[in-house]
């Protein structure tokens with residue numbers, strides 16, 4: 001089925017406001033043409049991120065009322081631990097307030113200056129935490145994973161030959177951990193196959209290097225495995241997940257994605273010596289090991305969310321909804337990245353706005369047009385986010401791809417909302433020649449896209 005219907009019905013609603021074009025133009029002016037500066041209340045369909053934006057179920061909301069807010073040994077912690085062990089298997093589990101603090105704890109205890117950390121593609125916070133600990137992040141995704149037109153079923157796979165070469169070049173002593181991100185967020189939410197996970201596992205064993213998964217979208221990855229890897233066509237999602245984690249020594253997790261909650265995460269592993277070091281640091285920066293920066297009720301919502309996310313009807317709807325949006329856009333001639341990944345559709349801004357040179361930020365210009373014309377908030381992943389002004393020559397350097405990401409929150413928007421988005425973008429595509437380029441008025445020295453201010457090129 002192309003577009004499986006929502007396997008839930010709506011019991012509580014949150015009104016969203018349609019604004020006028022004039023109001024949106026005003027908002028954009030105030031925001032310096034940066035949608036991060038626009039109040040969420042002034043957005044009609046918010047596709048800025050799928051992180052922490054999920055709708056919780058009645059079962060999760062009921063779980064919040066069962067919160068045990070004891071400082072030590074809250075009953076929700078034991079349920080959290082039981083739920084994670086059931087799926088992930090790991091014996092040592094550390095709750096954290098989100099994914100990046102799990103990364104920070106792990107890297108603080110395993111990395112030393114001058115180390116190298118391989119991954120398919122490091123997510124921004126992962127990369128930043130590796131760098132913060134003096135090590136070098138190395139991206140080793142297969143070449144197909146970087147080609148916006150290549151229809152490979154597992155574009156998130158790691159290139160095993162490149163991995164072995166890196167280890168042989170640097171020596172296993174310089175590589176204290178191997179990471180693999182499922183699904184590969186920075187590569188477009190593309191999945192990794194079990195076959196590839198087994199190969200990475202074999203290399204890790206051979207060189208005695210611990211192997212951790214960045215597990216934020218593990219359930220979405222498992223759904224793609226069931227769909228695309230024949231060996232698993234008849235295996236349940238939970239069994240695929242157990243198989244996947246059986247090859248890893250541990251994982252970091254942001255529960256704000258496939259935990260189906262608004263805040264939370266964890267670090268998990270088998271190694272008790274490593275656990276003790278990380279738990280001691282946890283007490284210093286997050287909290288006691290049975291709450292780790294979260295309330296008891298948050299732990300309960302995660303314990304329940306992790307089980308709900310494995311429901312195959314939910315995943316068929318989830319992946320199907322994202323895929324259906326991609327299909328509607330594609331059929332209207334809107335250029336998108338293919339195949340569509342698990343959590344987002346990416347517009348190819350260079351092909352959408354061929355009249356704009358990269359120096360005029362085509363992806364940001366398109367992001368501004370989506371808000372101005374339709375009240376849709378997306379995020380630019382292109383020259384504004386990754387471009388840099390060379391401090392010596394004053395020259396701008398631009399990334400390979402100019403993308404606009406439409407990230408779909410889980411269980412939040414209906415199929416009619418998605419039709420609205422597809423229709424609005426198709427209309428904007430018809431009038432694309434009228435979209436003007438942008439120039440920078442202000443930029444911060446680091447992560448400039450969050451605070452940049454821009455104006456139209458006249």
Ligand SMILES: *Cc1c(COP(=O)(O)O)cnc(C)c1O
Pocket residue numbers: 051098099100101123125126181185214216253254255256257264265
């Ligand atoms: C979101 C994300 C993280 C970081 O998690 P936060 O909860 O935002 O700190 C790490 N890795 C990947 C792949 C992510 O998508």
